[in-house]
Amino acid sequence: MNHQAADDPKTPAASGARAPLERFPLRLRRRPPRRTLSLLGAGTLVAALAVGGVMTQLQQGEILKAIVILSVCGPLALIAFGSVPQPRHTRSFRFINAIVMTRAERAPVDSWVHLAPTGRMRVLVLITFVWLSLGASATVLSALAQLTGLMAIQNEESGVGGLVLGGTVSLFAAIGLWRVTALMLSRNARHGTVGRRPSGIALGRTAVAVHVPGRDVEIPWTAITRIQPSRLKIGRDANVPVILFWLNPDSTVPGGRQFVPIESIGVPPDALYTALRWYLAHPESRWELGRTEGAHRLDAWHRDALG
Numbered sequence: 001m002n003h004q005a006a007d008d009p010k011t012p013a014a015s016g017a018r019a020p021l022e023r024f025p026l027r028l029r030r031r032p033p034r035r036t037l038s039l040l041g042a043g044t045l046v047a048a049l050a051v052g053g054v055m056t057q058l059q060q061g062e063i064l065k066a067i068v069i070l071s072v073c074g075p076l077a078l079i080a081f082g083s084v085p086q087p088r089h090t091r092s093f094r095f096i097n098a099i100v101m102t103r104a105e106r107a108p109v110d111s112w113v114h115l116a117p118t119g120r121m122r123v124l125v126l127i128t129f130v131w132l133s134l135g136a137s138a139t140v141l142s143a144l145a146q147l148t149g150l151m152a153i154q155n156e157e158s159g160v161g162g163l164v165l166g167g168t169v170s171l172f173a174a175i176g177l178w179r180v181t182a183l184m185l186s187r188n189a190r191h192g193t194v195g196r197r198p199s200g201i202a203l204g205r206t207a208v209a210v211h212v213p214g215r216d217v218e219i220p221w222t223a224i225t226r227i228q229p230s231r232l233k234i235g236r237d238a239n240v241p242v243i244l245f246w247l248n249p250d251s252t253v254p255g256g257r258q259f260v261p262i263e264s265i266g267v268p269p270d271a272l273y274t275a276l277r278w279y280l281a282h283p284e285s286r287w288e289l290g291r292t293e294g295a296h297r298l299d300a301w302h303r304d305a306l307g
Contacts, residue, residue, distance in 0.1 A: 013097075019278050019297070021304040022260065024269040025243040026229045043080030046073050071135040078128040090306065091117060091239035091266035093275075093298040098202060098209070110204025113291035114275075114298050116267040118212060136174035143167030201260055203275060203298075205289045210258060219258060221286060222241040223251045227276050232259060243273060268305035275301060 020200040050073030057066035094115040143163050145151035202209040207218045230244040241260040249256060262269045275298055277288055 007157060018078065019274070019301075020276060021301055022274040024229060024241075024243075024273040025229065026262075028241055028263055028269065039080050043077045046080060046233070046297075047077040050074060050077060053068055062271050071131075075131050075135075076130045078124050078131070081124055090268070091159055092302050093267060093271075093295070094198070095292075095295045096198065096202075097196075110202075110206050110209075110290055113202040113204040113209065114289060115198050115200045116265050116272045116275075117198060118264050118266060121225045126181075126184055130183060133174060133177040136170050136177055139170040140167055140174055142250075198212070201265060201272065201276075202280065203289055203294075205286050208276065209214055210260060212260070214263065217258065219245060219247065219251070219253060221280065221283065223248045223253075223281055230259070232295060234261060243276060268302060270305040271298070271301040274305075 015168050021291050051070040052068060053073070057069060088090065092118060096113060096115050096298045097111060098113045126222070142151065143166055147160065147167070149165055199211055202211065207220045208224070209218045225246045225248060226244070230242050232238045232242050232244075234240045234242075243262055245258040245260075247253055247256050247258065262272070265272055279289065
C-alpha cells in the first residue's frame, strides 16, 4: 500500500486512496477481571437472598414485607449484574440525515453526517431506575392513602408524623429518580428516533458536531487548529483519556477548546481519532463527508481498528 499517496494532499488520488490507521496513543482505563467476578457473585447472592426472603414472608402471610424485600433487593441485584464490564467500542459509524433527526429550531450545518454514537445505557440499569422510581412513587401514594383514611395505617408507632416525614422524603426521592430515569431514556432514544438529535460525534463536510449529555455544539473545521490526545480530570474521575480540540481564538466555544471523553464513544477510539485528525489535515477530502465515499473510508478505518 502506498501510504505516501494517501497522505499527500497534492496527490490527485489522496481522496480515493486508503489512509493508514493512526492509533490512539493513550491507554484506556480497564476494569480488573476480579471486579467482574465480584459483581457477578454479589448479584447472585443478593438475588438468592431476595428470593428466599420473599418466599419466607409470603408463607407467613406478610405480603407487605415481601414487597419491601423485593423492592430493595431487586434493584441491588440488577445494579450488580448491570455493572459487569462488557465489550466496548465495537459500534460502527452511522450514516444519518442530521436534519431529519432533530427538532431544533436551527437546522444543523451539515445535512448528512457520519455519527460516532455514544455508548447505549444498559437495559438492566434502565430497568433498575424505573423499578426504583416506581417504588418511591408507590411509597408516596401509600402514605397519602393512609393519611386520607383510604388505607389503614400500617405502623401505629410512627403515627401521622412518621407518615408525613416518610411521604415527603419519598416524594423528593421519586422526583429525583424519575428525572434521572427520563434522562437515561432520552439518551437511549437519541440513538435513532426521528426528531431527536442523536448522541455522539458527527463528522460533516463543514463542521464537527459534538452532541453528548450536557453539550451540543457545532465546530467548523476551519475553527480547529489541532486535535490531540490528552488526559483530563472530569468530575471525580482523574486522568480520563480524551480527544482534545484546540480552536481559534475567535471561536464561539468557551475556553478555546473542546474535549471528547473517548471512553464514552461506542466506535473504536483508533477509528474516531484517525478520522478527526485525517480530515483536519486533508481539507481537500472533506467533500466526501456526507457521501458514500466518506462512509467507505470510515468503515475501512473501523475494520482496521477492530482487526
